Amino acid sequence: MANKRKRHRVLPGFGLSMGYTLIYLSLIVLIPIAFLFLKASTLSLADFWETVTDDRVVASYKLTIYTSLIAALVNAVFGTLIAWVLVRYDFYGKRIIDALVDLPFALPTAVAGIALTTIYAPNGWIGQYFEAMGIKVAYTPLGIMVALTFIGLPFVVRSVQPVLQDLDRQYEEAASTLGASSTQIFVKIILPAIFPAILTGFALAFARALGEYGSVVFISGNMPMKTEIVPLLIITKLEQFNYAGAAAIAVVMLVFSFVLLFLINFWQWRTTKKYQMN
Helix, strand or coil: CCCCCCCCCCCCCHHHHHHHHHHHHHHHHHHHHHHHHHHHCCCCHHHHHHHHCCHHHHHHHHHHHHHHHHHHHHHHHHHHHHHHHHHHCCCCCHHHHHHHCCHHHHCCHHHHHHHHHHHHCCCCCCHHHHHHCCCCCCCCHHHHHHHHHHHHHHHHHHHHHHHHHHCCCHHHHHHHHCCCCHHHHHHHHHHHHHHHHHHHHHHHHHHHHHCCCHHHHHHHCCCCCCCCCHHHHHHHHHHCCCHHHHHHHHHHHHHHHHHHHHHHHHHHHHHHHHHHHC
16 A cells, blocks of 8 residues: 655645734734733723814814725725736836836835825926816825825726636637627626726725825824824824824724724625635
8 A cells, every 4th residue: 555645835734824924913913902902901992982072172073084995985986097007908117107106115105195285286297287277186185196196006006907817718708709898898898807996996995095194194284183194193193102092093094994894804705705616
């Protein structure tokens, strides 16, 4: 009877791998979040509620969520378009454009904020033309959206691009031979296949925008009740040594982000399941 050879594994077995996974996640994610909730719990319920419902804090919530949502939606549309161009067309300079997509990942956010402020200020290279039309970009919510769009674009492009590359074109060719128009092919065949990836990119861009600080702090102007974002307000609380207040505001944003990401992931799962069934 031939001896059975033990299968060689590149990585350790499930038990050891899962142990490393749980330890790593605990040290990097779970423990810091737990201490955040623990610090916020040092406030009484009345003080906690008063802190998180202050008019200035509520205004920063609305501004952060609103601008992050708009920026993520813009990126979902134009990021998908850029991914489409990079996958479906061959042109001179394609590799350069593909590399430029990752620039917001590599560029320090403070540098990005300074550059965007310089460009879109009332006397900036681009801002002066908007100023002539009566449109102010820098030091307004519109400027915040510009910064959040800049840092969130790669998430959508890099989520959609590999799905488009793996998409089998035989279905498109079959639909075309049956007389389907380009619009019908995109809506009925391509969009359902890439929609889960678009949702993933949207969720990542939105989550990234909610916590963005460096690129926004310069272009926003940081005016309370007008252009003050939640991360800046948390930093302000920390500078005042109000650690419990900063933790309370952070907990609210953390819970909101978690619930929103859960709903988006659930929607993505339902969409993927529906597409696989069809």
